[in-house]
Amino acid sequence: MESTEMKRAYSVWRLLRYCDTVDVLLMLVGLLGAVGDGVCAPTLLIIISGIVDEFGKGSTSQRFMAIMSKYAVYIIYVGLGVGLASFFEAAAWIKTGERQASRLRCLYLKSLLRQDESFFDLQGANAAEVVNSVATDTLTIQDVIGEKVPQLAKNSVTFFASYLVGFCMVSKLAAVSFAFMPLLVVPGLLYGRTLAGLARRMHAEYGKAEAVVEQAISCVRTVYACAAEERTLREFSHKLENSVMIGLKQGLAKGLAVGSNGLVFAIWAVLSWYGSQLVMNEGVHGGKVVAAGLATITGGLALGTCIPILKQLLEASNAGERICNLIERVPTIDSADNRGLLMEAHKVKGEIEFKNVSFFYPARPETPVLQDFTLHISAGKTTALVGVSGSGKSTVISLLLRFYDPLSGFISVDGTPIKLLQLRNLRAQMGLVSQEPALFAATIKHNILFGKEGASMEDIIQAAKRANAHNFISQLPDAYETQVK
Incomplete structure (x- = not known):
């Protein structure tokens, strides 16, 4: 368990490797803004403490108005501080989140295009998921950096600052309220754990229904030919039944989570009663009792808000681990490797030789495709490879272009083994027209x-x-x- 947590923490720090100096400065500014935003609420409670005390002193009108004017100025200063801190907090974190996510997308796509064919073969059914990660995982990271991290920093500061104010004002009341902290964390736990789990299950069920629609639309001619419209609709409806049940559970959980906020009033009732005892028996100022009670409740609610954010941070760390693993993966056949011999185009004759080549695809190691295969193609000659499906005709071309490397034997062009040639230079000397050519959405x-x-x-x-x-x-x-x- 410890190694898993260390691995997750390491994956978070790995993301910082791709930050530049501007991102570091933005995060520092955003962190200062979050600290300022977090201490504003406890600071306001200190001012409220003085205001409540003044209400009970029965001062003359002139003195009372002078003191209230002073406190109003303080509140204005706090409001300006909140606005300024919140602005820097939001602007800096959103900016750096966008920058870092954009950089990760570019690095991810660059690394993905760099991978060899065997990488995608071994991915199998997960190949589409690997490609989609450039959008889903980076959006998760961007959301966490731009919104969740500043929220976590702000709420953490609010929690510590609020309890510090509470203990400094009325330590006994703060100690009593500390015992009720688990009840204040309950709404955050319900939101973070239950609702997040149900949301994932809902997403998975919708994915199953989307798969039915995608298959039906992509093969719509087959659906029409087999008169399978009604059967497709029934299957789609069946896939949606589970999502309906999960939606009902989600509504119930959300209602309990929202309703559990009523515990705050019960806690405030206990604190009000105990605070009144402190005022009557120990002479504690009522303003301090009110401020200390509000501060501890505010701190407990802030802590409850931090819990679901921690879960989202772990999800972002998992996404970061997947992205970093691919970015840092160096393929065996590396198209970005500039080492190797260069062939001059005007000197290339085109004499090709396969000698004792054996090969099987990485995804099908139990099925050999070529065994001790030897072939010589003279320069300027047209050669046709004929055979049944699966006999290795396309494989020969894939090996020549170094989409794969043979397990044994070697392939040469004009007498030079292709492994010694620079990969980009080798492929630049060839032209490939496949059986099913693909065209990009361009002119x-x-x-x-x-x-x-x-x-x-x-x-x-x-x-x-x-x-x-x-x-x-x-x-x-x-x-x-x-x-x-």
Whole structure:
């Protein structure tokens, strides 16, 4: 258990590695603002203590108005302090949260695009989840940094400052109220633990229903062909039944959580009775009793608000761990590695040789694809690989482009093993047209430019002609500026 907590704490600190100097300064300013915001409420209670005492002294009108004017000025100062501190608190934390989340998104996507094919093969069904993490996990981290951390800092300061004020004013009353602290924490526990758990279950159930809709829409022709519309609707309704039951439980839990705030009035009743005993028997000023009671209750409620935030911090630490693990992962076949020999394009002949190559896919180690495979392709020759599905035709191309590395044997281009070549330089010497080509949501011109950044329009037209696509593209209304959808 201890190692798990240390691991979570370490994952939180790992995120700070990606902060720059501006982020550190923003967090310090935001922390000072949170401290100022947190001490404002206890400070106001000190002023209220003096006001209540003045109400009971029976001073002359002139003296009473002078004192009230003085306290009004103090309250104005506190109000200005709250406004200023809150502004710096919110502005600084939201700004740094946005900056850090944006930086993590860029680093995450950069690292994700850097990974080799085997990484996505081993992810299997979780591949989509890995891709979606760039949005979901970074949003979680941004929300925690921008809102939850300052709330936690502010409420923690409010808790300590309130009880400090309470003990300084009426220590006996503060000690009695300390015993009621667990009751003040109950609303926070109900909100944080029960409602958060039900919300996760609700999200999971909605995910099951969304999967039915997604499959039906993506394969709508099959649904129509099999006359499965009614069956799809029934399945969708069935998946929603559990979410309805969870929603009822969520409503009940939320009602109990909101209703439990009534415990504050019961606690205040006890403190009022005990405070009256202190006033009558020990001569304690009524203003101090009122301020000490309000301070301890305020501090207890602030502590109860901190508990669900701690849970969200742990969720953010888990998200940070997933993001940092991918950002720091260095693939075996690294496209960002600039080491290796360079091939000059005008000197490349194109002689390819596979020698004693054996290979199986990482996700299917029990199924060998190539065993002691040898092939020689002469430069300038056209070679066709023929075989049944699964015989390794596409695998040969994947190995040549170093999407994967063979388990044994070697592959060479013009007599040089491809493992010794710089990966980007190797792939720049080849052109691949797959069986099912994918087009990006951009113009035809920009899709062709993915193959060679910075190419001129003449180069683009020449590439299209060599692919027998120029005549077709020229007949489109916008030619090479046609948007691919």
